[in-house]
Amino acid sequence: MAATTAALLNLSSCRKQDESELITKVMLTLKPAAGGSAKTFVWSDPDGIGGNSPKQTDTIVCDSGVNYNGDLQFFNGDEDITSEIKNEGEEHFVCFTGPASDVLEIIYKDNDGKYPIGLSTEWKAKRKSAGLIRIALKHQPKSKDGTCDPGETDVDVTFPLFLK
Numbered sequence: 001m002a003a004t005t006a007a008l009l010n011l012s013s014c015r016k017q018d019e020s021e022l023i024t025k026v027m028l029t030l031k032p033a034a035g036g037s038a039k040t041f042v043w044s045d046p047d048g049i050g051g052n053s054p055k056q057t058d059t060i061v062c063d064s065g066v067n068y069n070g071d072l073q074f075f076n077g078d079e080d081i082t083s084e085i086k087n088e089g090e091e092h093f094v095c096f097t098g099p100a101s102d103v104l105e106i107i108y109k110d111n112d113g114k115y116p117i118g119l120s121t122e123w124k125a126k127r128k129s130a131g132l133i134r135i136a137l138k139h140q141p142k143s144k145d146g147t148c149d150p151g152e153t154d155v156d157v158t159f160p161l162f163l164k
Contacts, residue, residue, distance in 0.1 A: 022048050023155035025075035026135060028060065030068040030123060043157040046077075059160040060133060062125045070106070070121040074137060074155065086110075086119055091141040094118025095148035098133035098161060102126060115146040125163045133161045 024046050031038035039061070045054040062068060072094060073082045085092045089112035096106045096118070105124040108116030135158075140151030 022076050023074050023081070023137065024048055024077055026155060026157050027073040027075070028135070028159070029071045029073075030060070030062060031071075032063075033067040033069050033122070041159060043159065049155070054157075057157070057159060059162055061162045061164065062123070064125050064128045064163045066125050068123040068125065069109075070123050072119050072121075072135070082119060085137070086117065089117045090114070090144060091139060092117060092154075093138045093140055093144055093146070093148065093151075095136040095138055096121075096133065097136075097148075099129055099131050099163075103129045103131075104133070104161070104163065112144075115144055127163065129161075129163045131161050132158050134158045 024044065026043045028041045029038050030041070041058040041060045042056050043054060043058070044056040045052070073080055074085060075081065089110070093115065094117065098104060098106075103126055105126065107122040107124070108118055108120075109122055110117045110120040134156065136148065136156040137154040138148055138151045139154050143150035
């Protein structure tokens, strides 16, 4: 009986952990470092990955020659789970894949004490360009090494990018 109870508790805790990492919305806010109005860009897939196509994928539009402070937020439905990701920073890593660093450089501004997390960044838009930027949140318990290779992917989204 005790073994069955322990197994059921373990199963429900795994299920709870999986549910808490269902990500239905990613919000990127970029604010010019020198001051000015912030811009927010959203990717939204209310039924989660694998169901219907995303309902919203904004185009990230920035001015070239401008540095931006970037903040990422992740949502499960209406619940903002960003603080949970930050609190478990030693298990999470945001990977950015996009234009070459001579076009756009993304610098991590937060860390878990050892490796970057990626919720807070600096974006240096160096020159005019158009393309894509991929943002993937990796879950890397006991395997985080500052790269995108280990772990499971919690969410992986691609935004169109236009540097004018």
